[in-house]
Amino acid sequence: DQQVKQNSPSLSVQEGRISILNCDYTNSMFDYFLWYKKYPAEGPTFLISISSIKDKNEDGRFTVFLNKSAKHLSLHIVPSQPGDSAVYFCAASGVGRGTGNQFYFGTGTSLTVIP
Amino acid sequence: DVKVTQSSRYLVKRTGEKVFLECVQDMDHENMFWYRQDPGLGLRLIYFSYDVKMKEKGDIPEGYSVSREKKERFSLILESASTNQTSMYLCASSLRHVVNFGPGTRLTVT
Numbered sequence: 001d002q003q004v005k006q007n008s009p010s011l012s013v014q015e016g017r018i019s020i021l022n023c024d025y026t027n028s029m030f031d032y033f034l035w036y037k038k039y040p041a042e043g044p045t046f047l048i049s050i051s052s053i054k055d056k057n058e059d060g061r062f063t064v065f066l067n068k069s070a071k072h073l074s075l076h077i078v079p080s081q082p083g084d085s086a087v088y089f090c091a092a093s094g095v096g097r098g099t100g101n102q103f104y105f106g107t108g109t110s111l112t113v114i115p
Numbered sequence: 116d117v118k119v120t121q122s123s124r125y126l127v128k129r130t131g132e133k134v135f136l137e138c139v140q141d142m143d144h145e146n147m148f149w150y151r152q153d154p155g156l157g158l159r160l161i162y163f164s165y166d167v168k169m170k171e172k173g174d175i176p177e178g179y180s181v182s183r184e185k186k187e188r189f190s191l192i193l194e195s196a197s198t199n200q201t202s203m204y205l206c207a208s209s210l211r212h213v214v215n216f217g218p219g220t221r222l223t224v225t
Contacts, residue, residue: 009155032212043119043205043216044158051212089158093212101146103207103214107157 003027004092006106014114019077021109023090026071030092030104033066035075038087038108047088048075080113087111118142119217121206127223134193136220138206147189148214149173149181152203164189196224 005024013019021035031052036044050057050064050073057064063076077084090106122137140147148163150173160173162181170181178200182190189208193200201224206217 006157034213036216038152041124041219041221043207043219046213046215049213091214093214101209101211102160102163103148103209105150105158107155 002107003030004090004104004106006088006090006109008109009107010110010112012112012114013080015082016079019075019080019084019111019113021075021077021088021090021111023073023075023106024071025073025092025104027092027094027104028068028071030094032093032101033064033073034091034093034103035062035064036089036091036105037084038089044089077111080111082113082115085111085113119206119208119215121204121217121220123220124218125221125223127225128193128196129225130197132193132196132224134196134222134224136191136193136204136206136222138189138191138217139187140189140206140208140215141187142208142210142215143186144208144210144215145186146209146214147183148207148209149179149189149191150205150207151175152205152219158205161191196222198224200224 034049035047038044087108149161150158164183180192204220207214
């Protein structure tokens with residue numbers, strides 16, 4: 001059962017406008033949330049994260065919002081640039097078996113920024 | 116910066132072959148993971164390890180095994196490759212809250 005869901009497989013946005021990518025999760029025990037960006041034929045790269053004790057984290061053009069009551073997070077990119085075109089994965093982290101954290105990933109949203 | 120390296124970027128193997136995918140990380144991380152990425156299915160966890168010689172099944176372990184003899188190295192083994200194992204394989208390591216990925220291996224089984 002998918003614990004982290006990204007319901008929009010794709011999104012197209014005009015350059016300079018805001019991109020909003022959404023993610024929902026089911027497990028209230030997750031304590032950390034992350035966004036990754038992936039270009040074709042490359043591994044995902046870490047973009048931004050947020051702890052469950054916060055509701056917003058900002059890094060340059062990227063802001064992540066967390067709504068714990070709705071079990072929902074979103075990534076805002078402002079302004080969007082053509083180089084932002086990639087697949088974005090949402091992930092949630094929780095304590096797994098043993099001493100390590102486990103990471104649960106969504107299915108990804110393919111963002112296209114149109115020049 | 117954490118560096119996770121994978122032995123091959125592209126690999127073509129025949130059905131029934133035994134395939135080894137090697138992964139090395141240089142940051143002394145306890146936790147290492149193998150994922151596969153397929154269109155529409157996202158990143159699915161195959162196996163993970165939180166210590167040397169320790170391994171845990173992920174969501175899709177069937178047809179795979181792993182080996183972690185040294186802390187920095189985590190190998191994924193396809194015992195008898197099949198065409199449905201054609202995929203992008205991603206190795207990763209983590210210390211706590213952030214997982215760091217390697218560049219991936221695009222495996223094609225013919």
